[in-house]
Amino acid sequence: MAITIKDIARAAGVSYSTVSKALNDSPLVQPKTKEKIHQVARKMGYEPNFAAQQLVSKQSKTIGLIWPTLERTAYSTLVTQLNNEIKKQGFSMILSVNPADSSLELFKRCHVDGAIIFDEGNSVPSPITAPFPVVSYGAGWQDHFSLIDVNYQAAMFKAVDYLQQLGHHSITFIGDFSPLDSHQKEKYIGFQQAMNHFNLPVHQQSFINSAGLEWYDGYQATKRMLQGSSRPSAVVGASYDISAGVVRAIRETNLIIPKDISIVGYDNIPQMSTLEVPLTSVGVPVELIAEQIVSLLFKQLETDSAEQVTKKLEPVLTERNSCARVNNP
């Protein structure tokens, strides 16, 4: 049986309510007694009973994270960041890999103070609610929860803008054209609009469908592109994995990045620097995403507002070593 404050009270010769106050550093108890109680508690190896604290305080100091698509490894950095960010607030994070509805059920029972959802939500038809604030990342739950989103179109605009400033005219977009993926679609549209805006030539070969998000998909798409008649001077990769494939395919063809061809990737994650060629990329830095998600969640937690906020984050371009100025005019 675990040690309780009553055990400590008995051992220290005081009442258990005094022990409670002492351990919570209340000013209502004499420094001397406080010190003694702390000592006894430490010696007896006291661990507060979380269930009891929760029952009376109605707070668990825990945030639940719902991540049913474990396989999407792109999120793993974000998860780690979120964990840190939540820890900073003195809270703990627990993770559930179940679908949103049953995860929320679990979290209700665990009495988390708030939750974060990664799930795209396309699979759940019935409206679900939670008795605590929920922030979702990515689209899908707009009707139910607050949302942190990314301005993908702006991201592609920045990529194209940057490349045209370096003198590039012939730019190819490599991404997954699956109609189900709204993020990919937005990137596609953003690229197209940017090309039009800068009066850059757009034709069939300006868009290459990787037909998948894994890096072998980007790899194969790039091989196909390089076998074609005309080679662009720059490529925009629509995700980290796809861009990694692009890099490998290009290097295997004995072309040099960025001398022969420039690349801008999407996703502003640290891994971009550890590719064979550190990749210049656009995207919202994960630290920022994590910080925004957590701060929105805690704001809702403090103000106790059930209001549903949507916030679109602006991407930034991070220069690394994969783009060069085009010399021939």
Add this chain to the structure above:
Amino acid sequence: MAITIKDIARAAGVSYSTVSKALNDSPLVQPKTKEKIHQVARKMGYEPNFAAQQLVSKQSKTIGLIWPTLERTAYSTLVTQLNNEIKKQGFSMILSVNPADSSLELFKRCHVDGAIIFDEGNSVPSPITAPFPVVSYGAGWQDHFSLIDVNYQAAMFKAVDYLQQLGHHSITFIGDFSPLDSHQKEKYIGFQQAMNHFNLPVHQQSFINSAGLEWYDGYQATKRMLQGSSRPSAVVGASYDISAGVVRAIRETNLIIPKDISIVGYDNIPQMSTLEVPLTSVGVPVELIAEQIVSLLFKQLETDSAEQVTKKLEPVLTERNSCARVNNP
């Protein structure tokens, strides 16, 4: 404020203790009243307070999983399986991505009934304990917790045995030779012993160091191998990712699997079937690993024994479509 059994009692015109019994399907309450109480509870949207239940029952019906190395994606299938297996027992799983010691701290506060650790544990010097049973997967915590391990040597033996039965003599092992990775080392040794056992020729080129666990590592290692003078008739890949790289490198060289070259991969995970070529592989099926971890944990939970058990699982070979009989004698 959430609905409690007292609210239900008032609404149904009975005492709250009767409500408690009715909701727990106790035989001490009349079926008729039971039915009525259930109806009222449902209508009022009652959700039991977990903290209160926990406080009195001393059970949380929750298992904690510690997985600090989120980046190791090979575990993700296992995590999903564990989740299912735990759900089957009527328990829930929560996940922590913090290091083992602070995760256990969190789990103590959440009052989980048991925990599973993936962490290799090479980073934690101080002995740590937990007030609940803990099962670890992979090596490292032998001194503290029960362990589910895999007989990697037997796995390699089975791979070689299978290939030699098909008539292969020239077999190459591709894996990571990092001295830090005890699993990889065991596979290496197992392969070597098996080759000796069957009197198969072993030379320098029989072992190729991928110097990494990602599939590009296996890819490059294979390319190097294929550029060499003599080509083996079969390859053993030391992990899923490495084997995936092997497959891609071989196919790009316009060799046909398994006509020109046979492959056996390590890791018996479903993804093996979805590679370009469904890969014959050795390893303990993830479902079995998950089942073993969970059943060991629950056995300890039931018997309340702090005894530290170690169990080594025997791998099996699953035939798919990557191996062929060698015709020339």
Add this chain to the structure above:
DNA sequence: TAATATAATAACAACGTTGTTATTTTAAAG
């Protein structure tokens, strides 16, 4: 030295459950 203010501690209710014990209601038997 008694009256009063203040600091320190103790006592106790509450949180929402479960399990045990006490009471009431109902049915069966004489």
Add this chain to the structure above:
DNA sequence: CTTTAAAATAACAACGTTGTTATTATATTA
């Protein structure tokens, strides 16, 4: 109709905390 047994329900303590209120000990003032 009582008396007795059984079934159904109600009452209540307990779980380990926290916060509020009541009590005691100590210091201050007249």
